[in-house]
Amino acid sequence: MSSKTMIEAKNITKHFERKIALSSLSFSIKQGELVALIGPSGAGKTTLLNSIAGLVPLQGGELLIDSLPLADYKRGKKFAKKIGVIRQQFDLIGPLAVIHNVLAGKLSQWGLIKSLISLLVPQEKESALTALNRVGLGDKPYEITATLSGGEQQRVAMARLMVQNPEIILADEPVASLDPARADDVLSILTKIVSEENQTLVASLHSVEYARKYFTRIISLKNGEIFFDLPTEKVSDELLHELYKLKEQGLI
Numbered sequence: 001m002s003s004k005t006m007i008e009a010k011n012i013t014k015h016f017e018r019k020i021a022l023s024s025l026s027f028s029i030k031q032g033e034l035v036a037l038i039g040p041s042g043a044g045k046t047t048l049l050n051s052i053a054g055l056v057p058l059q060g061g062e063l064l065i066d067s068l069p070l071a072d073y074k075r076g077k078k079f080a081k082k083i084g085v086i087r088q089q090f091d092l093i094g095p096l097a098v099i100h101n102v103l104a105g106k107l108s109q110w111g112l113i114k115s116l117i118s119l120l121v122p123q124e125k126e127s128a129l130t131a132l133n134r135v136g137l138g139d140k141p142y143e144i145t146a147t148l149s150g151g152e153q154q155r156v157a158m159a160r161l162m163v164q165n166p167e168i169i170l171a172d173e174p175v176a177s178l179d180p181a182r183a184d185d186v187l188s189i190l191t192k193i194v195s196e197e198n199q200t201l202v203a204s205l206h207s208v209e210y211a212r213k214y215f216t217r218i219i220s221l222k223n224g225e226i227f228f229d230l231p232t233e234k235v236s237d238e239l240l241h242e243l244y245k246l247k248e249q250g251l252i
């Protein structure tokens, strides 16, 4: 693993009106790390991922992406090469053929004209076909995306991410809507590709089991604070029990 720091959070704080979603969090993540974000519902996982993606403004602290303040990145080409996002809802366009959704990974690099031409005659098809092969969908480039199963659609989203080829991948509950076999499959492909490309992955997960199986480090959040931040092998059942204990959340 390289020693390059890809994400550095220094005392980041986010409030929604009076509700504290992130309370002075600090951590740093190096290139090549596979980080699972876990914690009870409402702990701040999505808010943290959205903050790193530059989608929600912070009230305090600083976020450095590859040593540059997040605010220094303009939306567009340079940012798309740095950070890619994959979501539970896939964000795919259902009526389009699979190949067009995969090539959407290029949109921020292509100008408007090339993007429009590509809808008629797919441009740089090879990169899309290679990506589809890698996720096991090499035989489906021209199928209509909406007709694919949930697991297959999540693979299309992964192929799109491969075509975009960002250095950092943020995944918000990437397998929440899939059955266990499909979820296992998708996480295994995602973490394999990320490792092969020496990318950095931060994924929020509800399943501790998947966090332990596929990730090298686990950061747990509780009430907007870091509850523990440990290499996966150091995460004990006792800590997990404490993390998800309902009493401390005031729920029972």
Ligand SMILES: Nc1ncnc2c1ncn2[C@@H]1O[C@H](COP(=O)(O)OP(=O)(O)OP(=O)(O)O)[C@@H](O)[C@H]1O
Pocket: 016, 019, 020, 021, 039, 040, 041, 042, 043, 044, 045, 046, 047, 048
């Ligand atoms: N747009 C918003 N407006 C107001 N409050 C919000 C908003 N987004 C999040 N919050 C609050 O911030 C806190 C953190 O929410 P967040 O969605 O980040 O948690 P989470 O850990 O991702 O939860 P889950 O596992 O249920 O998705 C919660 O109390 C939530 O109600």
